[in-house]
Amino acid sequence: SQELEQSPQSLIVQEGKNLTINCTSSKTLYGLYWYKQKYGEGLIFLMMLQKGGEEKSHEKITAKLDEKKQQSSLHITASQPSHAGIYLCGARGGSEKLVFGKGTKLTVNP
Amino acid sequence: DTAVSQTPKYLVTQMGNDKSIKCEQNLGHDTMYWYKQDSKKFLKIMFSYNNKELIINETVPNRFSPKSPDKAHLNLHINSLELGDSAVYFCASSPGIFYEQYFGPGTRLTVT
Numbered sequence: 532s533q534e535l536e537q538s539p540q541s542l543i544v545q546e547g548k549n550l551t552i553n554c555t556s557s558k559t560l561y562g563l564y565w566y567k568q569k570y571g572e573g574l575i576f577l578m579m580l581q582k583g584g585e586e587k588s589h590e591k592i593t594a595k596l597d598e599k600k601q602q603s604s605l606h607i608t609a610s611q612p613s614h615a616g617i618y619l620c621g622a623r624g625g626s627e628k629l630v631f632g633k634g635t636k637l638t639v640n641p
Numbered sequence: 642d643t644a645v646s647q648t649p650k651y652l653v654t655q656m657g658n659d660k661s662i663k664c665e666q667n668l669g670h671d672t673m674y675w676y677k678q679d680s681k682k683f684l685k686i687m688f689s690y691n692n693k694e695l696i697i698n699e700t701v702p703n704r705f706s707p708k709s710p711d712k713a714h715l716n717l718h719i720n721s722l723e724l725g726d727s728a729v730y731f732c733a734s735s736p737g738i739f740y741e742q743y744f745g746p747g748t749r750l751t752v753t
Contacts, residue, residue: 564741571745572647573731574684617682627697627738631684 533558533624535632543638549608552635554620558602563603563620564629565594574619577605607637615639644668645745647732653751662717662748664732672696674733674742675707680696682721684731690715691738722752 534557544550554563562581566574578587583598591608607614617634624630645666654660666673674697675687688707689697695707704720715732729749733742 562739566744571747573746575735576741576743579741619684623739627689628686628699629742630686634682634684 533622533630535620535622535630537618537620537632537635539635540564540633541636541638543640544610546611546639546641548610548625549606550637552604552618552637553608554590554605554622556622556624558601560596560601560603561623563594563596565603565605565620565622566619566631568617568634569618570609577618610637610639612639612641632634645732645734645743647730647745647748649748650746651749651751653753655753656722656724658662659720659724660750661719662730662732662750664715664717664745666713666732666734666743666745668734668736668743670734670736670743671712672738672740673709673712674681674735675715675717676731676733676744678729678731678747680728688715688717696738710744719750722750724752726750728753736745 536555538553565577568574580596586595593606596603619634621629621631648663672687672691672715678684690709693709706718709715729747731747732745
């Protein structure tokens, strides 16, 4: 079965700094989803990547999909305290099931 | 307007009891899901319904039974609750099987 490994597991940055979170799949990626979870809340859908080389941006968050490397990265530019939370990647290994990584906990210090 | 809602938000109960969690979506989606997030924050699929038909049924104890009375609702009934059932349960919905999923706020179940 497909497994997703996220790195780092946790990240503490100073406000204004850039950061990158990686998600590596054990199998071929058929779509990659990024979500954000704040403590005590549900997951918020950020973006979906479907094709190798695809890159999407929303405000200060950019996600890229490297299909050959079976990897996706999430980059936050000029981080703010509002970016704090747990970022999860999800993917399908050719089935209906969406499998999630264990998440990356991001703390942004003012 | 809440897109995917769950009730209750918190549920504290004793071992051996039977409880239900309700989920409703007003997005007009065809597919709904139940996920379990354990104490280590690991999120795992339990069930999925597409147009009221069960399409994903993971290795979950028989004590867990989902029911979809219509496309907008997916309930989760748990019999004979055990300590290990303590977790946060999330409902989600999507326009179809291979689309992005939208999650509810979660139900934190504590079994004592």
